[in-house]
Amino acid sequence: MDEFELLRYVTVGQYIPTGSLIHRLDPRFKLAAFAVLVGAVTFTGSYLGNAVLLVLIVGLVFLSRVPLRYVLSGLRPALPVLLLLAALQILLYTPDFTRGTNCTTLFQFWIIHSTTCGVKLAIVSAARFVELLMLTSLLTLTTTTTELTHGIERLFAPLQQRFNFPAHELALIVTITLRFVPTFAEELERIVKAQVSRGADLGQRGRLRFIQQTRALLPMLVPLFLGALRRAEELILAMEARCYMGGKGRTRLIELHSTRQDVVALFVAVLAAATVLLVPWPW
Amino acid sequence: MSEVVVEVRGLEHTYMRGTPMEAPSLKGVDFDVRRGETVALLGHTGCGKSTLVQHLNGLLRPQKGRVRVLEYDLNDPKVDVKALRRRVALLFQNPEAQLFERYVGDDVAFGPRQLGLSREEVRARVREALEAVGLGFEAFKDRLTFTLSGGEKRRVALAGVLALRPEILVLDEPLAGLDPAGRRHLVELIRRLKSEWGLTLILVSHDLEDVVLLADRCFVMADGRVVLSGTPREIFSQPPARLAEFGLQPPAVTAAVHALAEAGLGVRRDCLTVDEAVSEIARALGMGGKPWTSSSCCAT
Ligand SMILES: Nc1ncnc2c1ncn2[C@@H]1O[C@H](COP(=O)(O)OP(=O)(O)OP(=O)(O)O)[C@@H](O)[C@H]1O
Numbered sequence A: 001m002d003e004f005e006l007l008r009y010v011t012v013g014q015y016i017p018t019g020s021l022i023h024r025l026d027p028r029f030k031l032a033a034f035a036v037l038v039g040a041v042t043f044t045g046s047y048l049g050n051a052v053l054l055v056l057i058v059g060l061v062f063l064s065r066v067p068l069r070y071v072l073s074g075l076r077p078a079l080p081v082l083l084l085l086a087a088l089q090i091l092l093y094t095p096d097f098t099r100g101t102n103c104t105t106l107f108q109f110w111i112i113h114s115t116t117c118g119v120k121l122a123i124v125s126a127a128r129f130v131e132l133l134m135l136t137s138l139l140t141l142t143t144t145t146t147e148l149t150h151g152i153e154r155l156f157a158p159l160q161q162r163f164n165f166p167a168h169e170l171a172l173i174v175t176i177t178l179r180f181v182p183t184f185a186e187e188l189e190r191i192v193k194a195q196v197s198r199g200a201d202l203g204q205r206g207r208l209r210f211i212q213q214t215r216a217l218l219p220m221l222v223p224l225f226l227g228a229l230r231r232a233e234e235l236i237l238a239m240e241a242r243c244y245m246g247g248k249g250r251t252r253l254i255e256l257h258s259t260r261q262d263v264v265a266l267f268v269a270v271l272a273a274a275t276v277l278l279v280p281w282p283w
Numbered sequence B: 001m002s003e004v005v006v007e008v009r010g011l012e013h014t015y016m017r018g019t020p021m022e023a024p025s026l027k028g029v030d031f032d033v034r035r036g037e038t039v040a041l042l043g044h045t046g047c048g049k050s051t052l053v054q055h056l057n058g059l060l061r062p063q064k065g066r067v068r069v070l071e072y073d074l075n076d077p078k079v080d081v082k083a084l085r086r087r088v089a090l091l092f093q094n095p096e097a098q099l100f101e102r103y104v105g106d107d108v109a110f111g112p113r114q115l116g117l118s119r120e121e122v123r124a125r126v127r128e129a130l131e132a133v134g135l136g137f138e139a140f141k142d143r144l145t146f147t148l149s150g151g152e153k154r155r156v157a158l159a160g161v162l163a164l165r166p167e168i169l170v171l172d173e174p175l176a177g178l179d180p181a182g183r184r185h186l187v188e189l190i191r192r193l194k195s196e197w198g199l200t201l202i203l204v205s206h207d208l209e210d211v212v213l214l215a216d217r218c219f220v221m222a223d224g225r226v227v228l229s230g231t232p233r234e235i236f237s238q239p240p241a242r243l244a245e246f247g248l249q250p251p252a253v254t255a256a257v258h259a260l261a262e263a264g265l266g267v268r269r270d271c272l273t274v275d276e277a278v279s280e281i282a283r284a285l286g287m288g289g290k291p292w293t294s295s296s297c298c299a300t
């Protein structure tokens, strides 16, 4: 029982080097393919489309040689939210929200209105959530922070030239955000350990464990946020101490080179997205 | 002989189990402590000391092997760890890691408040704890924790666990990073906790340093196992080469008498303090000086 090993369940922001094909892709192409697939996930509303995407993503995970179990373990902390969301959608979703749908009412009572559309929405959004989480995890598990930064920066470089879009800063923000997810998990683990080791109650006993545990987390959130601000300050200090100046006039240590593999990968992603989005799936 | 309050048998632990980052850190540890005893846990960096002591107040649960502390069996998933943690306090290795409140007073008061004590009682305990670690109650209770120096943080963290009035106190590397005066003060405090508060103490150290001399018994760990145990005198008098095998370095005094003995001078090899070594060398050189006995020395 590792009640405090929070790190284990955070897969976003970790990097696991296996040297697979996915790892070796040019980050620009990897990011573009990622964006295309995220778009496909976001706009697919059918069961079959989602099933195809799920199979594709699982296939990518196998290709990356990161254990599938590890990628999926990131879902565990999100499970309660996912279930709650599904319950709300099934119970409260009314077809008025969508245009011209043909839903059949399953049952109706007071404000509860359960329809087949609600059920479909619940299933599809759960599937989307799983797909998005797996995709994001896959991206960070197979790409180092440096590669990500370079990739984002280069992808947005044309915008910077044309419209003075802050590509470098955007890259920096994304990188820091991703990098800090596991750091905050660590920080939370530290605070939880410090508090329970001095007699704080995590509410492990009793029927309403879930509510108790959530309540017990509140006093831990304040120090977590304070810690986050302090860390941000330290990071600024560290960057300034190294004379960080931002994007202007910086040269790169690593120049990116794309190969045929990268083009093929992007092509596959576009093809998959087009298939999923353009084919009129029966259901 | 007093009762055994900590009993660890065949304990194994692997961090990040079931992920690609798996790291085995304990590989079958046997360890026990009796009531009122002071035990030192020694070993090189990364040998698993901190992992072991986190099992003693239930922060980690045994993955394999048995852990019993006081009457709590940590193999039982339903054991009341909250009650256990109030009787077994742990000072973390990194003092910053233990402070989470904004004000020193609040941080020290966290434990007593969790016990549900009255305001006056909490205040009294905070005062007692802060003064025990040598920080003035009035001067420090309203200081912001992140404005403290490293040594002050260490003391506040110690006050925070003392305010729980535990029976067993585990100190993970309490002396690391302190200046000589801070070390002396802390060694003195630990001595007092032992004699006046009557605590059962477990001291963790990665070095054979002065605090180890306070121990009744030492356990040396290497690579996730206990490889050597005995009194401080027995451990310190091991040949330096053998200690080096386990990644430990003998203190300068011990190394010096060992070297003298190797060079043919008839000195005892188990001198622990400068004074002992001086009188022993003087005796061996025929310059008088009373021979000393183990009982007349240091570790009291
Ligand atoms: N949270 C963690 N996740 C993964 N591995 C860890 C974690 N904590 C410790 N380890 C690993 O477990 C091993 C034992 O660590 P531990 O902290 O118990 O060592 P230690 O004996 O206390 O060392 P030190 O003297 O440096 O404090 C080390 O190899 C360490 O890298």
Ligand SMILES: [Mg+2]
Residues within 6 Å of the ligand: B049, B050, B051, B093, B172
């Ligand atoms: Mg340690």
